[in-house]
Amino acid sequence: MRPRTDLLANRYELRAPIAGGGMGQVWRGQDTLLDRPVAVKVLRDQFAGNATFLTRFRAEAQHAALLTHPHIAAVFDYGEVPAGPDGSPLAYLVMELVEGESLADLLARVGRLDPARTVDILWQAADGLAAAHAAGVVHRDIKPANLLVTPQGVVKITDFGIARSAASVAVTGTGQVIGTAHYFSPEQATGGASTPASDVYALGTVGYECLAGRRPFEAENPVQIAVMHIRDAPPPLPAGIPAGVRALVERAMAKDPHARFPDGAALRDAAGRLAPGLPTSPTRRATTAVLPVAGPGTTPMAAATTAARARSRWAIPLLAGLGALLLAVAVLAVVLPDRSEPAPPGEAPTATTPAGIEVLAAAHIGRPVQEVQADLVGRGLRVELVAVETADVPAGQVTALDPVGTLAPGDLVRLSYAVSPVPVPAPVPPPVDPGDDGREDREEAEEDRKKAEEERKEAEEEAKEAEEKARKDAEEAMKEAEEERQDREEDREEGGD
Incomplete structure (x- = not known):
């Protein structure tokens, strides 16, 4: 795809391709109206006339336009250009240009x-x-x-x-x-x-x-x-x-x-x-500031300057007062005897002896085993999983913990969780003396055994069919995804040429 010689929508200049996706190609561009760099995503020519792809492209613009956040690339504009002399319509999405x-x-x-x-x-x-x-x-x-x-x-x-x-x-x-x-x-x-x-x-x-x-x-x-x-x-x-x-x-x-x-x-x-x-944890970066758009409620620059000057008049005495307060606190810290104070919420205790980890059975029994495992590991404990066959508790739920109480970091907790019992065929009744009169009971028991065996086989067949269907569905869907990926690779190679 080559940029048009004229401005896109009489506003955007496409300068150089910077990335390619499944539906569109992203260009480094310039908003000539606001004189700022932008990223312009243009729907590929082969998809521009396809109603499904055009709807999806519009949806991308709508979804992203809903979101204004420092950690989401902002959307500035969207437009569709009718088909020109070459017969190709064009849809585009103008976004924040993220350097990096x-x-x-x-x-x-x-x-x-x-x-x-x-x-x-x-x-x-x-x-x-x-x-x-x-x-x-x-x-x-x-x-x-x-x-x-x-x-x-x-x-x-x-x-x-x-x-x-x-x-x-x-x-x-x-x-x-x-x-x-x-x-x-x-x-x-x-x-x-x-x-x-x-x-x-x-x-x-x-x-x-x-x-x-x-x-x-x-x-x-x-x-x-x-x-x-x-x-x-x-x-x-x-x-x-x-x-x-x-x-x-x-x-x-x-x-x-x-x-x-x-x-x-x-x-x-x-x-x-x-x-x-975490060691060498980077300092949390300041939230990215978003420049306000001029309009009702926007503070004029002159007013902002006046406010800054007003703040500077009281900033100096305030800093002096804070300095005196810090000096007083330092003196008290030296003069007063050391007293044990609880650490503020969210701060780690400063004592050299590690604090114990409280593990209560009631807080974990009945919860999903993966959730409890993650919770215990995250608190510094080791976990051993123990599967327990039972039909009384839903599969995957925790049934017991051992030990409980106050534990030391690194202690091992055995976490028992429920798994569904494996069905077993009914036992074959022992041979009975042909001379006795329990023939009807024997026949009934044999019928029950056969029925149980048939039900087991049916359940196995249904499970296999469901697994095979899921596998085929996944294969078909993934083939489509692979074809789309190959198309994107070909498009990127063409764009590189």
Whole structure:
């Protein structure tokens, strides 16, 4: 695709291609009206006349326009140009130009990131997702390529091309697999509905890749990768990763959506609690300021200058008063005897003896085992899982903990959880003397045994059929995804030429 010689919509100058996606190509551009650099995403020519792709492209603009947040690339404008002499219509999306590189390029360059920087990236991305989820938007394609990192370390989410809004009509077919195979949530891999927890899984997978320097699942084709997301546990993270960071990623990547952090806000809060305790944790970056648009309620520059001067008149005496107060506090700290005071909420105790970890059975029994495991590991304990066959408790729920009470960091807790009992065929009745008169009982017992055996076989066949159907559905959906990926690769190669 080549830029037109004239200005796009009589306003935007397309200067150089900077990226290519499945539906469009992104250009570095210049807004000649406001005299500022912008990123312009143009729908590819082969899709511009397709109503489905045009609807999806409009949806990207609408979804992203709903969101104004420091960790989401802002959308400035959207437009559609009617077909010209060449017969090709054109749709475009004007966005904030984020200087920097994608997280995918960063990982390709450095290999892996330390835990502190990984948690910082997760915090920022989850903060952006929290705003999207609060607005009813699910991104559905969180991956390193869609996380832009500025030279100052600020993370911005981009590409809401396949996002879903709870307030809008779906633009993808029911049961259609949407997303990128390496970062699929299990529910996405089976064609299920995407929820905020699906974005959490994808971001947890990104965190895993940052820490390990590799993706959690690799295979020869996307179908196999999708099946691994559904069935397999990821390889352990490298040794030396702090237990809290490990637990954060493991919970985000839980197979059961209910065992994960429910949305971006919950993941952000968990990462925020974890960050201060990490060695060499980067200082939280200041929130990006957004310049106000001139209009009603905007403070004129002269008024702002006057206010600044007014503040400077009382700032000096205020600083002097604060200095005197700090001096008084320092004197009291030296004169007064040392007294033990409880640490403020959220601060670690300063005593050299590590505090005990209180584990109460009532607080954990009945909860999902993955959730309890992540909780205990995150508090510094080791966990051993013990499966208990029982029909009295739903599968996956915790049935017992041992030991309980006040434990020391690093103690081992045996966590028992329920699994459904395996059905066994009815026992064959012992042979009976032909001479007795219990023939009817024997025949009835034999019929019951045969019936139980038939039911067992039917259940096995139904399970196999369901598994085969899910596998075929996943294969078909993943073939479509692979074809789209190959098309995107070809488009990128053409754009590079």
